[in-house]
Amino acid sequence: EAGVAQSPRYKIIEKRQSVAFWCNPISGHATLYWYQQILGQGPKLLIQFQNNGVVDDSQLPKDRFSAERLKGVDSTLKIQPAKLEDSAVYLCASSSANRVRSTDTQYFGPGTRLTVL
Amino acid sequence: AQTVTQSQPEMSVQEAETVTLSCTYDTSESDYYLFWYKQPPSRQMILVIRQEAYKQQNATENRFSVNFQKAAKSFSLKISDSQLGDAAMYFCAYRRGMDSNYQLIWGAGTKLIIKP
Numbered sequence: 001e002a003g004v005a006q007s008p009r010y011k012i013i014e015k016r017q018s019v020a021f022w023c024n025p026i027s028g029h030a031t032l033y034w035y036q037q038i039l040g041q042g043p044k045l046l047i048q049f050q051n052n053g054v055v056d057d058s059q060l061p062k063d064r065f066s067a068e069r070l071k072g073v074d075s076t077l078k079i080q081p082a083k084l085e086d087s088a089v090y091l092c093a094s095s096s097a098n099r100v101r102s103t104d105t106q107y108f109g110p111g112t113r114l115t116v117l
Numbered sequence: 118a119q120t121v122t123q124s125q126p127e128m129s130v131q132e133a134e135t136v137t138l139s140c141t142y143d144t145s146e147s148d149y150y151l152f153w154y155k156q157p158p159s160r161q162m163i164l165v166i167r168q169e170a171y172k173q174q175n176a177t178e179n180r181f182s183v184n185f186q187k188a189a190k191s192f193s194l195k196i197s198d199s200q201l202g203d204a205a206m207y208f209c210a211y212r213r214g215m216d217s218n219y220q221l222i223w224g225a226g227t228k229l230i231i232k233p
Binding site: 042 | 154167
């Protein structure tokens with residue numbers, strides 16, 4: 001079974017530029033998560049989708065970050081414009097949770113390491 | 118609010134020895150799940166082991182096992198016969214049960230160093 005795919009793996013941009021990350025979840029997984037992980041810290045949830053609807057985006061800086069999951073499969077996370085403090089690894093995860101009671105184990109992609117200069 | 122605490126920023130162990138990583142959590146819920154994830158330098162987060170709170174039996178996965186003490190709200194990870202490939206950051210995580218939309222609450226991580 002293929003895992004969660006992410007691209008690009010690395011990205012270097014200058015502040016105020018725009019950047020987009022792509023994620024393809026495990027086939028059949030209804031729930032998709034985007035995390036931001038700053039070096040030395042645990043992941044911070046940015047947004048959670050169930051199918052193509054947003055479940056939780058309370059920690060997403062909506063003035064500069066946006067995410068979409070059209071057709072309930074692939075997802076794109078965009079930052080526009082980027083700031084120095086956005087330098088981090090952006091992790092995508094998916095789970096098969098589509099029912100009320102679930103272990104909801106999340107499986108992660110390899111991440112995208114973003115450096116903002 | 119639920120919190121997860123990993124009190125050991127860094128641990129080191131000799132190859133082939135056993136090491137235990139600590140995790141405590143705070144919750145008023147009775148139904149929840151606990152996870153240990155491993156994150157090697159490649160930064161990919163890999164599930165190591167998970168535990169359902171309603172199960173009294175401690176979860177095991179090959180060389181990895183947990184000591185789940187529900188009353189004490191403790192969830193430690195024991196790695197037996199440590200190998201060089203075990204070197205990584207280890208994160209403990211908690212999730213409320215019943216509703217799959219509840220998010221994971223993460224600890225700050227413990228860096229595990231394996232000495233050859």
